[in-house]
Amino acid sequence: MPKSVRFTWACSIKVKLLLWLLFILSITFAATGLFLYYELKKIVIGSIDSHLHSETQFLASLLEVERDELEWELKEASVGEYSIPFSGHYYQIVLGEGEVLVKSPSLADRSLPFSIESPLDIPHYENASGPRGEPLRLMNLPLQLPTGKVTIQAAEGLKDSYDLINSFRNTILMVFPGVFILSVVGGLLITGLSLRPIEVFSRRVGTITERNLNERVDTEGVDKELRQLATSFNRTLERLEDSFLRQRQFFSNASHELRTPVSVIKSQCEVTLKKERSFTEYQEVLKTIHEMVTRMSGLIERILEVSRLDMPGGVLRQENLNLMGILEDVYKLIAPLAEGHQIGISLKGEKGAVILGDRERLIELFTNIVDNAIKYNQPGGRVEMGLETLKGEVVVIIMDTGIGIPKNEVDRIFDRFYRIDTSRGRVAGSGLGLSIVRAIAEAHQGRIEVKSEVGKGSIFKVYLPVYCS
Numbered sequence: 370m371p372k373s374v375r376f377t378w379a380c381s382i383k384v385k386l387l388l389w390l391l392f393i394l395s396i397t398f399a400a401t402g403l404f405l406y407y408e409l410k411k412i413v414i415g416s417i418d419s420h421l422h423s424e425t426q427f428l429a430s431l432l433e434v435e436r437d438e439l440e441w442e443l444k445e446a447s448v449g450e451y452s453i454p455f456s457g458h459y460y461q462i463v464l465g466e467g468e469v470l471v472k473s474p475s476l477a478d479r480s481l482p483f484s485i486e487s488p489l490d491i492p493h494y495e496n497a498s499g500p501r502g503e504p505l506r507l508m509n510l511p512l513q514l515p516t517g518k519v520t521i522q523a524a525e526g527l528k529d530s531y532d533l534i535n536s537f538r539n540t541i542l543m544v545f546p547g548v549f550i551l552s553v554v555g556g557l558l559i560t561g562l563s564l565r566p567i568e569v570f571s572r573r574v575g576t577i578t579e580r581n582l583n584e585r586v587d588t589e590g591v592d593k594e595l596r597q598l599a600t601s602f603n604r605t606l607e608r609l610e611d612s613f614l615r616q617r618q619f620f621s622n623a624s625h626e627l628r629t630p631v632s633v634i635k636s637q638c639e640v641t642l643k644k645e646r647s648f649t650e651y652q653e654v655l656k657t658i659h660e661m662v663t664r665m666s667g668l669i670e671r672i673l674e675v676s677r678l679d680m681p682g683g684v685l686r687q688e689n690l691n692l693m694g695i696l697e698d699v700y701k702l703i704a705p706l707a708e709g710h711q712i713g714i715s716l717k718g719e720k721g722a723v724i725l726g727d728r729e730r731l732i733e734l735f736t737n738i739v740d741n742a743i744k745y746n747q748p749g750g751r752v753e754m755g756l757e758t759l760k761g762e763v764v765v766i767i768m769d770t771g772i773g774i775p776k777n778e779v780d781r782i783f784d785r786f787y788r789i790d791t792s793r794g795r796v797a798g799s800g801l802g803l804s805i806v807r808a809i810a811e812a813h814q815g816r817i818e819v820k821s822e823v824g825k826g827s828i829f830k831v832y833l834p835v836y837c838s
């Protein structure tokens with residue numbers, strides 16, 4: 370099953386941005402509208418209150434003059450708005466329990482609402498109904514005079530102020546939706562413009578298939594954020610292209626390697642079948658065919674092994690393994706071959722190292738290296754196997770006194786189907802052995818180092834993470 374990437378964005382980015390924009394704009398506009406509305410109301414009422422306050426202070430100062438002078442002073446004060454009946458500007462002075470001492474002519478035969486319960490010396494503001502039922506802002510200032518309790522009242526109609534506040538509210542209600550719509554349209558345009566490069570990018574990406582993997586997305590003149598994406602995508606393409614090429618190369622090499630024995634078998638059969646042959650001749654042909662089939666089956670085994678190791682997740686078992694035990698098994702397996710080639714082989718090293726891995730694969734890894742150390746050696750030569758424990762890892766060292774590897778070839782010997790020079794070895798190989806070795810080491814989070822000198826020999830070091838030692 371291919372790993373699937375989970376996208377948390379169920380709907381398009383555009384729709385999400387639009388919804389966020391709508392949400393933020395609604396909250397901003399509603400909050401700003403309400404704030405401005407209540408601030409204006411506070412300022413307007415505050416200014417009325419301060420006017421009423423100075424009015425009551427003036428009236429309070431009049432109470433200090435003599436009674437006959439008071440009437441004269443009040444007449445003086447009752448000019449302008451206070452003299453026009455029901456003008457919306459009123460005052461009155463109430464004695465003790467509610468007897469009106471004086472009032473502004475604007476009140477005519479009416480009076481301001483009076484409550485006896487107001488606490489002394491504390492100005493008290495309230496909204497009340499005026500002489501004609503109109504809304505009023507009313508200030509009460511109860512005072513204790515030597516002659517008794519007196520309440521000074523001043524009032525101002527709220528109609529004009531309410532009209533102003535309401536017209537401001539209506540303006541907000543008219544203007545804000547327009548600004549809101551403009552902001553949304555602007556937001557959509559900006560979102561569209563910002564996302565256009567992504568659309569262009571995704572169209573471009575959509576045109577890249579396995580047939581034109583060599584093409585790249587243009588990163589020139591692209592916005593910074595998108596450039597990062599394009600660069601990462603190009604890098605992924607590079608890796609994909611590389612992997613595709615290696616895959617193709619692998620198939621072509623594999624077919625090529627298989628073609629030789631198949632051609633040999635075919636031509637041998639064709640030539641042999643042309644006429645009657647002796648038993649010995651048939652035996653010779655069958656021997657050649659058997660040799661070719663053995664070579665083919667070995668090659669097919671290796672090809673299968675390579676593709677198994679290539680599979681994502683690998684097919685590795687994970688068990689605790691005594692590494693020395695594995696090397697001893699490899700030694701037992703390979704000793705007869707070494708003897709056959711007149712090559713001395715030895716094994717030494719610490720016994721305690723335990724690693725986590727796949728026993729069969731590790732045997733294959735070390736067998737391949739030791740097999741090469743024998744194959745590319747000369748009679749009378751030596752192969753030494755050793756094991757050392759380092760900090761956090763173990764290293765298996767396989768040293769031979771063979772023909773060595775030229776410096777410029779060392780990096781390439783791990784490539785699939787790569788053989789340095791077939792004439793160097795006495796035994797034919799496939800060029801797959803070391804690629805399998807590297808794949809197995811990497812699957813165990815390990816690495817391989819090679820040092821070699823032509824004519825003197827090679828040292829292969831396989832580093833593996835140690836589980837415990």
Ligand code: ADP
Pocket residue numbers: 737741742745769771772773774782783787788789790793797798799800801802803804827
């Ligand atoms: P092959 O099947 O040809 O042995 P490998 O992948 O095992 O393929 O090795 C790749 C090449 O590396 C070989 O062709 C050989 O020339 C070279 N090589 C590997 N090991 C040694 C060694 N110990 N000494 C010299 N050459 C070696």
